[in-house]
Amino acid sequence: MAVGETLTRADLAESIYxxxxxxxxxxxxxxxxxxxxxxxxxxxxxxxKISGFGSFILRDKKERIGRNPKTGVEVPIAPRRVLTFRASQMLRDRIAEAD
Structure with missing residues (x-):
């Protein structure tokens, strides 16, 4: 796979095959x-959590006040649940080695 390409489900399946x-x-x-x-x-x-790869972590964000960047008007932002990914140290090391 070349740099900048996207790994797809089909690519994963082909690799397993x-x-x-x-x-x-x-x-x-x-x-x-x-x-x-x-x-x-x-x-x-x-x-x-996938050992050696990273963790997909759910976070609950509270309601907060945001600001419209064009008008400067304050707008309430509703509470929501967001998904974050935290790479494992092993993955971070492998990415750093690739540079």
């Missing part, structure tokens, strides 16, 4: 099952 030897259909189903399991856990309010 090439490295593990599952059929293409089973590889695609495997990727879909993992992503579905992660989505279900997040929708239940659970954080997802």
């Amino acid at each position: 090439n490295h593990i030897g599952l059929s293409r259909a089973d590889s695609a189903r495997f990727v879909e099952d993992i992503l579905a399991h992660m989505c279900e856990a997040l929708s239940r309010g659970e954080n997802v």
Whole structure:
């Protein structure tokens, strides 16, 4: 994969097919099952940690006052839940080595 390209579900499935030897259909189903399991856990309010890769963390943000940058008018921003990703130290080290 070239620099700047995006890794897709199909790319993950192809990698599983090439490295593990599952059929293409089973590889695609495997990727879909993992992503579905992660989505279900997040929708239940659970954080997802993948050792050596990183953590998907849910945060609840409180209501706050924002400002329209054009007009300067203050606007209330509703409370919401956001998803953040925190890369593991191992992943950060590998990215730093790639530079």
